[in-house]
Amino acid sequence: MKHNGVCALNDDMADVLESFKRADVLVLATPVYFYGICAQMKTFIDRTYPIWQHLGEKEVYYIISAGLGEDIIKRSLGDLNGFVEHLEKQEIKGRIYASNVMDAGEVTETSFMNAAYEMGRAV
Numbered sequence: 001m002k003h004n005g006v007c008a009l010n011d012d013m014a015d016v017l018e019s020f021k022r023a024d025v026l027v028l029a030t031p032v033y034f035y036g037i038c039a040q041m042k043t044f045i046d047r048t049y050p051i052w053q054h055l056g057e058k059e060v061y062y063i064i065s066a067g068l069g070e071d072i073i074k075r076s077l078g079d080l081n082g083f084v085e086h087l088e089k090q091e092i093k094g095r096i097y098a099s100n101v102m103d104a105g106e107v108t109e110t111s112f113m114n115a116a117y118e119m120g121r122a123v
């Protein structure tokens with residue numbers, strides 16, 4: 001943040017930040033791990049810190065999966081909402097809460113797949 005939006009860590013995140021800045025649409029997709037978002041998503045959010053005062057305007061979509069019910073997913077929303085609230089202008093245009101999908105592949109048998117397809121088509 002103190003280096004004109006250039007991260008002090010010199011790695012691939014520089015390219016990710018450039019893509020992020022150009023994007024009109026942001027799809028935040030994460031499983032729930034121990035009542036929160038996954039570590040990779042949290043790391044992505046944290047690493048936008050160099051530009052957090054200029055995150056831009058985005059249309060936002062959430063896709064969140066969990067082994068248990070929708071209440072668990074809602075409990076995990078704090079980190080995503082906290083990040084999205086820092087966008088200069090934002091609208092959450094769609095949410096898919098894929099609850100009760102514990103095992104690998106289980107989600108393919110649910111209506112969440114079609115919901116994701118339709119959400120993508122509407123972007």
Ligand SMILES: Cc1cc2nc3c(=O)[nH]c(=O)nc-3n(C[C@H](O)[C@H](O)[C@H](O)COP(=O)(O)O)c2cc1C
Pocket residue numbers: 031032033034035036065066067068069072101102103104
């Ligand atoms: C480390 C770990 C922690 C998890 N913690 C939760 C949890 O707190 N609540 C929940 O409902 N499901 C939990 N689950 C289940 C996952 O949310 C669920 O299986 C999800 O569909 C996994 O998505 P993935 O295949 O993209 O990892 C956990 C799974 C793992 C591997």
